[in-house]
Amino acid sequence: MKDGGMVRGEILERYAQALMSLAQQGNIVDQVGSDINTIIETLKNSEDLKEFFANPIYKSEQKKAVLSQVFGDGLHSYTRNFLMLLVDRRRVMFLLGICSEFQALLRKLNQVVLAEVTTVRELTDDQIQALKDKVIALTGAHQVEFDIKLDPELIGGVVIKIGSQVIDASIRGQLRRISLRLGGAA
Numbered sequence: 001m002k003d004g005g006m007v008r009g010e011i012l013e014r015y016a017q018a019l020m021s022l023a024q025q026g027n028i029v030d031q032v033g034s035d036i037n038t039i040i041e042t043l044k045n046s047e048d049l050k051e052f053f054a055n056p057i058y059k060s061e062q063k064k065a066v067l068s069q070v071f072g073d074g075l076h077s078y079t080r081n082f083l084m085l086l087v088d089r090r091r092v093m094f095l096l097g098i099c100s101e102f103q104a105l106l107r108k109l110n111q112v113v114l115a116e117v118t119t120v121r122e123l124t125d126d127q128i129q130a131l132k133d134k135v136i137a138l139t140g141a142h143q144v145e146f147d148i149k150l151d152p153e154l155i156g157g158v159v160i161k162i163g164s165q166v167i168d169a170s171i172r173g174q175l176r177r178i179s180l181r182l183g184g185a186a
Helices: 004-025 029-044 047-054 060-074 077-088 092-109 125-139 171-185
Strands: 112-119 143-150 157-162 165-170
Touching: 004 029, 004 077, 004 092, 029 047, 029 060, 029 077, 029 092, 047 060, 047 092, 060 077, 077 092, 092 112, 112 125, 125 143, 125 157, 157 171, 165 171
Parallel strands: 112 143
Antiparallel strands: 112 157, 157 165
16 A cells, blocks of 8 residues: 555655646647746745635635636736636645646756755846856756855854755855864763
8 A cells, every 4th residue: 555645745746747748749838838937936826725625615616716817818818728627536635746846857958957045135137147157057957046044043144955965065064064073072
């Protein structure tokens, strides 16, 4: 028997891949990608909307009506139809995950790497460009997308995560490494 996480992952992959195939066949990958970004931003900005789609008490018709009201004609017809299919198949509760998986497929298709950057304060344009150059040199990707988070506990510096690789150039990380060396020398 599969665990819930594995089944959920398969659902996300299967639906994201189906949407990608449709977008490629229709030669509208960029348009659907833009739609997916809009959906993600909307869901991230509305906890109520996420809860509404996850709640089985609401009927499919209600969920379709809300989708139409929220996104209207702002989405390509392929994307709108896909959303309605998710409602019909009772998979709309996975919408955010499916969209995130689609973004990952789109990045892979376009040879774009996602770098999660954690820093103490907002980065300047020059710092972002320097990071972008370093990540491209490290990965060989054509482009880089950043997910930048602020964490005052870093004290200073930056932590970059690219896939499973972590580059810790933070002061907190340096202090931890010094502490480990000193602890090992005693």
